[in-house]
Amino acid sequence: MDRIALTCPDDWHLHLRDGDVLGDLVPFTAERFARAIIMPNLNPPVTTVHQARAYRERILAAVPPGRAFEPLMTLYLTDITTPETIREAVESGIIYGVKLYPAGATTNSEAGVTDLARCHEALAAMEELGLPLQIHGEVTHGNVDIFDRETRFIEGRLVPLMGRYPRLRLVFEHITTAQAAEFVHEAPASVAATITAHHLLFNRNHLLAGGLRPHYYCLPVLKREIDRESLLEAATSGSPKFFLGTDSAPHARGDKESACGCAGCFTAPAAIELYAEAFDSVGRIDMLEGFASHFGADFYGLPRNTDSIGLERVDWNMPKHYRFGQRDIVPLRAGDRIRWRLTERERA
Numbered sequence: 480m481d482r483i484a485l486t487c488p489d490d491w492h493l494h495l496r497d498g499d500v501l502g503d504l505v506p507f508t509a510e511r512f513a514r515a516i517i518m519p520n521l522n523p524p525v526t527t528v529h530q531a532r533a534y535r536e537r538i539l540a541a542v543p544p545g546r547a548f549e550p551l552m553t554l555y556l557t558d559i560t561t562p563e564t565i566r567e568a569v570e571s572g573i574i575y576g577v578k579l580y581p582a583g584a585t586t587n588s589e590a591g592v593t594d595l596a597r598c599h600e601a602l603a604a605m606e607e608l609g610l611p612l613q614i615h616g617e618v619t620h621g622n623v624d625i626f627d628r629e630t631r632f633i634e635g636r637l638v639p640l641m642g643r644y645p646r647l648r649l650v651f652e653h654i655t656t657a658q659a660a661e662f663v664h665e666a667p668a669s670v671a672a673t674i675t676a677h678h679l680l681f682n683r684n685h686l687l688a689g690g691l692r693p694h695y696y697c698l699p700v701l702k703r704e705i706d707r708e709s710l711l712e713a714a715t716s717g718s719p720k721f722f723l724g725t726d727s728a729p730h731a732r733g734d735k736e737s738a739c740g741c742a743g744c745f746t747a748p749a750a751i752e753l754y755a756e757a758f759d760s761v762g763r764i765d766m767l768e769g770f771a772s773h774f775g776a777d778f779y780g781l782p783r784n785t786d787s788i789g790l791e792r793v794d795w796n797m798p799k800h801y802r803f804g805q806r807d808i809v810p811l812r813a814g815d816r817i818r819w820r821l822t823e824r825e826r827a
């Protein structure tokens with residue numbers, strides 16, 4: 480199969496930033512995806528419905544003419560998020576989840592949750608109203624090894640959270656370990672996970688062996704080959720609990736190529752193409768459509784898209800950089816071969 484057509488996919492985890500870079504970033508996603516869950520970790524974070532509504536308008540203003548793209552907004556959970564805010568979010572009709580960043584876990588997480596006990600009323604309201612919690616699942620203690628932070632989160636935080644709020648809908652975002660994949664596989668139907676293309680294609684050797692490659696540095700950090708294989712197995716298994724979330728997380732070149740480089744891989748310019756390559760590498764390209772275009776919409780209770788995209792197995796070269804406002808940005812695989820190409824997006 481050198482050419483395939485898919486129901487237009489959605490990206491269930493995306494960072495678009497704000498300001499003058501929106502015009503450079505939004506077109507990549509709008510070309511490939513019909514909808515995307517927009518992460519709220521701006522500086523300052525998106526904590527109110529009012530802020531989310533204004534941010535949504537700025538994103539929509541950056542959608543190229545003639546493209547249909549819907550940003551699905553989220554709020555950033557803090558120690559002081561109120562149940563009233565949760566109610567308002569549900570009533571707004573533009574908010575599809577609330578993101579939990581443990582304070583200190585990743586980019587712009589300083590305002591995140593210091594102790595889940597402080598969020599009890601907000602979480603209880605989310606459980607009652609059916610608003611999903613999107614989880615950055617890593618513990619943050621300085622004494623926990625960075626490669627163990629996700630697995631420690633499962634036993635230490637996620638299991639207790641599920642015990643306290645058994646009906647709360649949870650998305651374990653960008654899972655990176657065999658343990659997380661197995662946990663989600665065995666969890667009730669209210670629990671799902673997103674998986675990035677980079678965690679399906681790369682392991683920590685790509686980041687660390689033969690030289691430090693900052694453009695492969697993201698959080699949660701790339702893990703072992705055995706983890707990559709488990710994630711690929713989960714993504715291609717046909718289980719509706721696993722779906723596409725790129726976690727494309729753009730940072731200017733100078734902020735990545737630095738003595739203290741930012742976490743985040745910029746995959747948006749070839750997002751669906753990289754997933755196609757990962758699925759094709761194990762002969763399961765036929766499983767891509769469920770993962771990319773059906774299961775996320777089903778979990779979020781949204782209709783599946785009716786338009787389609789085409790992909791063909793043709794090599795092209797990823798540019799070495801793109802414009803990023805007044806600066807430039809290096810995409811993943813910069814200057815290297817991408818093995819699948821987007822042909823077109825057709826309206827229904």
Ligand code: NCD
Pocket residue numbers: 494520585586615696697698699726728729742743744
């Ligand atoms: C993300 C970012 O830069 O906003 N970085 C990353 O490495 N994934 C934050 C996040 O999702 O952890």
Ligand code: ZN
Pocket residue numbers: 492494518726728
């Ligand atoms: Zn992210």
